[in-house]
Amino acid sequence: MAATLDRLGRPVRDLRISVTDRCNFRCVYCMPREVYGLDHPFLPRSEILSFEEIARVARAFHGLGVRKLRLTGGEPLLRRDLERLVAMLAELDDVDVTLTTNGALLARKARLLADAGLSRVTVSIDSLDDGVFRAMNDVDVPVERVLEGIDAAAAAGLPVKVNTVVKRGLNDDGILALAEHFRGTGHVLRFIEFMDVGHTNGWRLDDVVPAAEIVARIDAVHPLEPVEPGYRGETARRWRYADGAGEIGVIASVTQPFCGDCTRARLSADGKLYTCLFATTGRDLRPLLREGAGDDELLGHLAQAWRIRDDRYSELRTSATGELPKVEMSYIGG
Ligand code: SAM
DSSP: OOOOBOTTSOBOOEEEEEOOSOOSOOOTTTSOTTTSSTTOOOOOGGGSOOHHHHHHHHHHHHHHTOOEEEEESSOGGGSTTHHHHHHHHHTSTTOEEEEEEOSTTHHHHHHHHHHHTOOEEEEEOOOSSHHHHHHHHSSOOOHHHHHHHHHHHHHTTOOEEEEEEEBTTTTGGGHHHHHHHHTTSSOEEEEEEOOOOSSSSOOOGGGBOOHHHHHHHHHTTSOEEEEOOSSTTOOSEEEEETTSSOEEEEEOTTTSOOGGGOOEEEEOTTSEEESSTTOSOOEEOHHHHHTTOOHHHHHHHHHHHHHTOOOOHHHHOOTTGGGSOOOOHHHHOO
16 A cells, blocks of 8 residues: 655654643643642543544554554553553554653553563653752652663663753753763663743743754763664664764754654544644544544544645744644643
8 A cells, every 4th residue: 555645745654642641740841830730620531532442543543554653641651551552552563662651650560561562661861860850850759760660661671762851951961971871771862852842831942952062062071973863754863872882862853853754643642633743733533433433434534634734843943933822742742
């Protein structure tokens, strides 16, 4: 079957699935406590897709060429029995099922997830300095807990990537310590430029530490060499340590946008389909799923949504687009 391409000639390869809009962290740059307080109206259970509904959408996307499924949120490990969903998704042919987590609950879940067929895991960790880490997650979780989660994942046989969002003045003085901690462990550390996702995190261009600066700071101490991209649509630009101690990546969505190669679709926990992380609106799939549409109808609907896609927000970003009422990262999934 010929690949379904969008208006800019991009195929769909990855589906990011937000399994919940709730999180046990209140990261100051993502779910600030002032906005996500006790009275925040999270999605009611009845509106959240069941595992069966999620698996159905994933199967349809698989029919369109998707080969990578990433579970995210919110915090995906808050969703009870997540390993059951992993097992359902891992049944699809030739598919990688991955997970992005803050790691706080990973130590107790890693083995179950690996046994269910998870391919690998990405753990977010913004600082190794316990004080900075606690201040950033704003729920007082110690960094040690996340490091234990990483160790448990590795012990369960899961390849681990580590994501660090860098915000100037908040955690950029810890870049080198993070690089040195993960050098030689086999875990690939990736630095993410602070992005203007959503509209509650008070983003300013001045807060972004450009990827080139991050690389330069590490390179000055541990020389780095560029690595060719592994595949089309890879978000991270890769660098390896000249002394063979492994690799790092930088995700330069602000300073070096990669929309031209974006092969990602996103499904929110309540069943809306988004074709860009910076979207303002999505397509509601729930009526189709809950009102008896057949598999062909669902597939046709997704194919049509992909064909008309022309998103390239990061290439069009200006200071004015920062003000758009974009959906929040915790809702659409990181
Ligand atoms: N709770 C999970 C976690 O912490 O990994 C999954 C969801 S979280 C929204 C996914 C990733 O998005 C995390 O690594 C988080 O640091 C990152 N993130 C959140 N807001 C961001 C922003 N404004 N710019 C860049 N990355 C951001």
